[in-house]
Amino acid sequence: MNTKNNLLEKYYNGETTEEEERLLKSEILALDSETAEKDIFGYFENEAVLPDDLEESVFKSIQAGNRKERKRKYRIYSVTSVAASVLVILSIFLNVKEQKHKKMEDNFLVLEEALFAVSKSIQPEEEKDMLVLWVDDNVEIIIN
């Protein structure tokens, strides 16, 4: 009884250790008589009621969360790898197509050039620019 009162005094002075507080609270709560402390400590205890399996369930959920994360990561990897391979194949395909196109264009260009050269050679030589100063029946004055 004496220690309890001592502890209570220490408690109200903010001097009790955690251990002492646990002891004091369990002693007070075990009493039959109704005191303010009994209600107050009862309230504290009631506020701090924990689910039975708290720590265990929390830890399990962490582990489950980890697994889910890893799984999700794999899924993300697989999605990205599929996307990447599609891209690679597509780009190769497009590249080949484009190269084919380019080759044809090149051929056409060469042919065009050849034709142009031929047509140029067939043409009569163009007359050079000249400055005609005077023309009449007898005299032509031309500067070449």
Added chain:
Amino acid sequence: MTETEFKNSILPYSRKLYPMLKRILKDEEETRDALQDLMARFWSKRMELKKCRNQQAYVITIAKNYSFDLLKRKRNISFSENGEKQFFYVKAEEINPDLKEKFEQVHKVIERLPEKYREVIRLRDIDGFSYHEIKEMTGMEVPNIRVVLSRARKKVKEEVEKIYDYEHKKQFAGKIL
């Protein structure tokens, strides 16, 4: 940090953090989710935690910031819901109505304390945080915490005794009438 080390040094904080988070969220399911979320954060930081010299400060600081965020979000959501007045903590079916009534009175008395007093007494007497943990949580120095705690405890007792006298008289008056 190994699984065992985590289970021994970090996971036990659940017991103190659960009541604290529940005060903010006022719902068991939500509290459990929040605690799991918080613990998952610690787990993902377990390598840093192992290197950390002041593990307790680290854990408490993260928990504190986390609960501030919750509080902010909760305030934004349930501002109009009048959540403060509702009394979620007590499982009504399991506790006799008299006791429930008394706990509600104590709850209200604590609610009416100045903020610092309220915070310190809850952290210590409900959650069971050590003085050093409360120091990390509130930024107050330990001697100051003791003073505030002492005043808060005395004030709660005083107020609760007032209510019981008052109720006693009321009952008595009821009998006479």
